[in-house]
Amino acid sequence: MSDKGYDEPRLKPLRILGRTVHHDDAVKYALLAVASVASVIVLAIIGFILANSIPAIEAIGLREFFTGDIWRPTRGHFGASTVITGTLLVTLGAIVFALPLGLGAAIFISELAPKKYREPLKLLSEIFSGIPSVVYGFFGLVVVVPFLLNNVPGATQGQSWLAGSILLGIMALPTIISVSEDAISSVPRSYREASLAMGATRWQTTSRVVVPAAISGISAATILGIGRAIGETMAVMMVTGNAPIFPEPLSNLMSPIRTITATLAIEMNEVPVGSTHFHALFLLALILFLVVLLVNSLSRLVMRRMKEKFNPTKQPKKRSVRYLDAMAILAKVFTGVRYVVILGIVWIIADLWFSPSAAIAITAAALALMLSSRFLSANNMQRLAHSGLTLVMAVVLALLVIIVGDIVIKGIPALSVEFITDYPARGGRDGGIYPAIVGTLKLVFGTVLIAVPLGVISGIYLADYAKDTRYTRIIRASIDNLAGTPSVVFGLFGLAAFVIYFDFGFSLLAGWLTLAFLVMPVIIRTTEEAVKRVPSELKEASLALGASKWETITKVVLPAAFPGVITGSIISIGRAAGETAPIMFTAVVAYQTRMGGGITDPVMALPYHLYYLATNIPDAYDQQYGTALVLLLLVLAIYASATVLRHHYNKKLNW
Amino acid sequence: MTDNIIDINGLNLWYGDNQALVDVSMPVMKNKITALIGPSGCGKSTLLRCINRMNDIIEGCRVEGEIMFHDRNIYSPETDVMGLRKKIGMIFQKPNPFPMSIYENVTYGPKVHGVNSREALDSIVEECIRSSALWDEVQDRLGASAMSLSGGQQQRLCIARALSVSPEVILMDEPTSALDPIATSKIEDLAQELKRDYTVVIVTHNMQQASRISDYTGFMYMGKLIECGKTEEIFENPQEELTERYITGRFG
Numbered sequence A: 001m002s003d004k005g006y007d008e009p010r011l012k013p014l015r016i017l018g019r020t021v022h023h024d025d026a027v028k029y030a031l032l033a034v035a036s037v038a039s040v041i042v043l044a045i046i047g048f049i050l051a052n053s054i055p056a057i058e059a060i061g062l063r064e065f066f067t068g069d070i071w072r073p074t075r076g077h078f079g080a081s082t083v084i085t086g087t088l089l090v091t092l093g094a095i096v097f098a099l100p101l102g103l104g105a106a107i108f109i110s111e112l113a114p115k116k117y118r119e120p121l122k123l124l125s126e127i128f129s130g131i132p133s134v135v136y137g138f139f140g141l142v143v144v145v146p147f148l149l150n151n152v153p154g155a156t157q158g159q160s161w162l163a164g165s166i167l168l169g170i171m172a173l174p175t176i177i178s179v180s181e182d183a184i185s186s187v188p189r190s191y192r193e194a195s196l197a198m199g200a201t202r203w204q205t206t207s208r209v210v211v212p213a214a215i216s217g218i219s220a221a222t223i224l225g226i227g228r229a230i231g232e233t234m235a236v237m238m239v240t241g242n243a244p245i246f247p248e249p250l251s252n253l254m255s256p257i258r259t260i261t262a263t264l265a266i267e268m269n270e271v272p273v274g275s276t277h278f279h280a281l282f283l284l285a286l287i288l289f290l291v292v293l294l295v296n297s298l299s300r301l302v303m304r305r306m307k308e309k310f311n312p313t314k315q316p317k318k319r320s321v322r323y324l325d326a327m328a329i330l331a332k333v334f335t336g337v338r339y340v341v342i343l344g345i346v347w348i349i350a351d352l353w354f355s356p357s358a359a360i361a362i363t364a365a366a367l368a369l370m371l372s373s374r375f376l377s378a379n380n381m382q383r384l385a386h387s388g389l390t391l392v393m394a395v396v397l398a399l400l401v402i403i404v405g406d407i408v409i410k411g412i413p414a415l416s417v418e419f420i421t422d423y424p425a426r427g428g429r430d431g432g433i434y435p436a437i438v439g440t441l442k443l444v445f446g447t448v449l450i451a452v453p454l455g456v457i458s459g460i461y462l463a464d465y466a467k468d469t470r471y472t473r474i475i476r477a478s479i480d481n482l483a484g485t486p487s488v489v490f491g492l493f494g495l496a497a498f499v500i501y502f503d504f505g506f507s508l509l510a511g512w513l514t515l516a517f518l519v520m521p522v523i524i525r526t527t528e529e530a531v532k533r534v535p536s537e538l539k540e541a542s543l544a545l546g547a548s549k550w551e552t553i554t555k556v557v558l559p560a561a562f563p564g565v566i567t568g569s570i571i572s573i574g575r576a577a578g579e580t581a582p583i584m585f586t587a588v589v590a591y592q593t594r595m596g597g598g599i600t601d602p603v604m605a606l607p608y609h610l611y612y613l614a615t616n617i618p619d620a621y622d623q624q625y626g627t628a629l630v631l632l633l634l635v636l637a638i639y640a641s642a643t644v645l646r647h648h649y650n651k652k653l654n655w
Numbered sequence B: 001m002t003d004n005i006i007d008i009n010g011l012n013l014w015y016g017d018n019q020a021l022v023d024v025s026m027p028v029m030k031n032k033i034t035a036l037i038g039p040s041g042c043g044k045s046t047l048l049r050c051i052n053r054m055n056d057i058i059e060g061c062r063v064e065g066e067i068m069f070h071d072r073n074i075y076s077p078e079t080d081v082m083g084l085r086k087k088i089g090m091i092f093q094k095p096n097p098f099p100m101s102i103y104e105n106v107t108y109g110p111k112v113h114g115v116n117s118r119e120a121l122d123s124i125v126e127e128c129i130r131s132s133a134l135w136d137e138v139q140d141r142l143g144a145s146a147m148s149l150s151g152g153q154q155q156r157l158c159i160a161r162a163l164s165v166s167p168e169v170i171l172m173d174e175p176t177s178a179l180d181p182i183a184t185s186k187i188e189d190l191a192q193e194l195k196r197d198y199t200v201v202i203v204t205h206n207m208q209q210a211s212r213i214s215d216y217t218g219f220m221y222m223g224k225l226i227e228c229g230k231t232e233e234i235f236e237n238p239q240e241e242l243t244e245r246y247i248t249g250r251f252g
């Protein structure tokens, strides 16, 4: 080093556009630019979808669109009220199914399970969220639908509202379980102690103090579950029968039904680009997007307020006191109406399964049971409640075992070397799935190549550079919205933007871009979290040695945050590998006997192949199960490796 | 005329393999205030929590010995733990009102124990909040969230909540350590009031507080009860050198 080495700045300020820009500032603006990509995408999604729906508004009219009840685009009827209602009904049913199970399991995990079983139980319930939605749909089609058909008296078909709600309910379970479990276990221990110290039983403490205190988190969980259910495509489409009608009567759970998402998925590939029908589908997507946006914003609001809640020594702000009061009222309403809700459900199901007179008797019996619980001693009540919770947990685990078990057991006989290495034959009835496997790997590879750099850089920016300004808040909100946007909306966006507007056609490239934007939020979040967890002493030590902020990040922070970043990337791979809706309008074909090599060629992919076989070639049973198993194993293996990695490093790096 | 309401005999306690109480024996006098003092980590809170079996909820905690309350060993298997905790209430270091209204905080305990009539609950609320010297400050906003109270008010609400199930004994674990001096002196005055109807056991780090408000004092060190007796005697004429060094601040 020269004598005057101290005086000369090691990193010379840059001259950009005639202005002197400090080195760290230049880096900061570069990162900011990348982080803004998320906002640009959200704007682009809104822009493309809005632009494509306006012609439909002009041609059809919003009034006709929302109130008309005939959806027959080929005849020029664009009344969407049946499909909008369908979406609402299926979602409602899903929540009615999932909330008791999810909340019960969450309470069990947090309050009842011995400490050493808590983590394993949480992990198991996470597996639900790893199963691709097309696999759920397949399971629904081959197991749930026939089951309903054979067991519901008088049922003429199994593809129904009920089937859709059951599947969506199962799919909403992991969200509800993990978010409520978080909320419940973060209720301060001191509340539990105060209650127990007054001689309350554990169950009284749980039901009267802990759950009401966690009500915001539980509502957020429910809302998130609703958001998930509204946006779900493949599973619902495969099991609801897709008839655009109102159930007759409206409580007829065995009626076929059609959702917005299913309409998009079924019709999008078959309409002439630019027709009224084409634009009407975009209008549906716009509605879907806005509803999900609203739902997700609501859940975020609720969560944010929850954080201010558990700080007893600090006086809360006026606003949050008012909010607390509102939440207390909500908790009361919830406790008040739960009997009515439970009885209503009992009645509807009994009516469906048996007969109207039996339904009255069963409902009355349920009512009597509920009333008599008031006369139980506190200890017996606790015994009853704890058995109930244990039962709920068992049901949740049984569902998991049944779904995974069915596919594994029936899929294994279909597996063979040829199945993996051969091209399909006779339209998929024979042969293997080689091009689908390769296609999925190609899709995943490119997706990761695009999404990881964008995501990691955005994550670093948010963790280390972003101050809480309006601009960064917009970026954060965009990322949240992107994470909540239904995958079918990504598919439509990909179609409008990449396939048509940029004229990439049905191609690997269009699939890459679409999937990359879909998985980016996951990578951003995990990176941000990982970077934030690097202890500030480490950063300060580096800065104190005279390293620039950027050097500190690349040489100290990133290596320390590496496991977290990798975990996020792996999870995004799993997600990309399992998604169907985003690629079905952008990149995939059902059948190939020869693969194209370029990025402008379409590919086959496992999820879409499974969908195609399940819905078009019903007798190709072995092929279906074999494909489902390969897809399931692939995705679960990816998630499992992410989990193992996370646990491994969490143990090792115990800051 | 006073007598022992609680007798602790030969109590040992382990958290896993770590012994936190070693052969502790001491009486607690009825309608008196008993203070537990000693350096941090010596087992004061642990001992206090044994008295209403709050240690039951800690995994891996094991107790030997006996605590007699009304001539029955509370650690005998037939003890009704819920009933015991109703009789022996507890106030914690950090005020921990439930995130409910002031009114509901006080009615929580009675409701749990089966009181449901509106009039009975109303009168319990008024009586307990008056006893905890909070009535004037909150009487016109009983429906407001307990979280809107100041720290000192919250702690007095917690005392009202503890009184709501008519306990005989109130255990207080450093009830003033999270409060400012004015709120502290209110709680101290309140403790003096309470001993007419209740028996109080209070853990404190503050030697002045112990000597100001307590009738009896126990000094603990490393899980052992070194010495206990009348507060004046402990402070003016301690029998053990360890006690003397601690109360004169020459410790360590």
Ligand SMILES: Nc1ncnc2c1ncn2[C@@H]1O[C@H](COP(=O)(O)OP(=O)(O)OP(=O)(O)O)[C@@H](O)[C@H]1O
Residues within 6 Å of the ligand: B015, B018, B020, B038, B039, B040, B041, B042, B043, B044, B045, B046, B047, B058, B205
């Ligand atoms: N839940 C627990 N699990 C394991 N060990 C514990 C637990 N609670 C306390 N201990 C241990 O028991 C010993 C006594 O703790 P205790 O809290 O009773 O002390 P203390 O006198 O109240 O201290 P302080 O004045 O700091 O509150 C300590 O060594 C502590 O580490």
Ligand SMILES: [Mg+2]
Residues within 6 Å of the ligand: B044, B045, B046, B173
């Ligand atoms: Mg203590």
